[in-house]
Amino acid sequence: xxxxxxxxxxxGIAATGCTYRAAGAEPLGASPPRTTPTRSLxxxxxxxxxxxxxSAELRRVRVIAARPDVPGYKRDQFGPTWTDDHAGRGGHNGxxxxxxxxxxxxxxxxxRGRSSCVVVAGTLSVEPYTGRRIEFRKVAASKVQIDHLYxxxxxxxxxxxxxxxxxxxxxxxxxxxxxxxxxxxxxASKNDAGPGEWLPLSRGYRCTYVLRYLQVARKYTLPITAxxxxxxxxxxxxxx
Numbered sequence: 001x002x003x004x005x006x007x008x009x010x011x012g013i014a015a016t017g018c019t020y021r022a023a024g025a026e027p028l029g030a031s032p033p034r035t036t037p038t039r040s041l042x043x044x045x046x047x048x049x050x051x052x053x054x055s056a057e058l059r060r061v062r063v064i065a066a067r068p069d070v071p072g073y074k075r076d077q078f079g080p081t082w083t084d085d086h087a088g089r090g091g092h093n094g095x096x097x098x099x100x101x102x103x104x105x106x107x108x109x110x111x112r113g114r115s116s117c118v119v120v121a122g123t124l125s126v127e128p129y130t131g132r133r134i135e136f137r138k139v140a141a142s143k144v145q146i147d148h149l150y151x152x153x154x155x156x157x158x159x160x161x162x163x164x165x166x167x168x169x170x171x172x173x174x175x176x177x178x179x180x181x182x183x184x185x186x187x188a189s190k191n192d193a194g195p196g197e198w199l200p201l202s203r204g205y206r207c208t209y210v211l212r213y214l215q216v217a218r219k220y221t222l223p224i225t226a227x228x229x230x231x232x233x234x235x236x237x238x239x240x
Contacts, residue, residue, distance in 0.1 A: 109122040146180070
């Protein structure tokens, strides 16, 4: 990141708490019982606090000056999109990862016919990145997208290029740690950025987003940039 851009980002965080970049119908069936557990979000008890958890994660992750540019990234370097063939939660359950996440994070979920996998409707009651309520319909599926908190292209540059294929597949489909159902345009504005370059529009989710990003980095031994670190340190001033 250019020094001027980094300075502007930190200035925005200090002034406002952080900054962000601008951002045929199918038959509906009754929702059958699902055994997929709800998603795991980073949480903090009053005794620990999100700010303390972020500070603890920062002591455990490796910081590098800037993101390198490693050639060769393609989405399929992380396996088929939303494959069920992964070692994490929801793997090998007969449903692809995207539908697993939609079923876990939406309410009033409806499925295609008798299917217990294909989600065709539901409500994202509080979308994390914007704080808005979003009604999901499969006919306009891009309205709700599944985001990698630590983006795939970023992970490739930061070390995943040297991983075995199955580890990349597991990373790309880690439902518990690295995936989140979010607003489509907000996800597009995030692209492959980290906290040093982008933070959610919803101020209420910014601390959780930073904490989860750091937790993924630690879990997969991926570094963060100095800009990520500085943004995380700045945001602890407004976190619980």
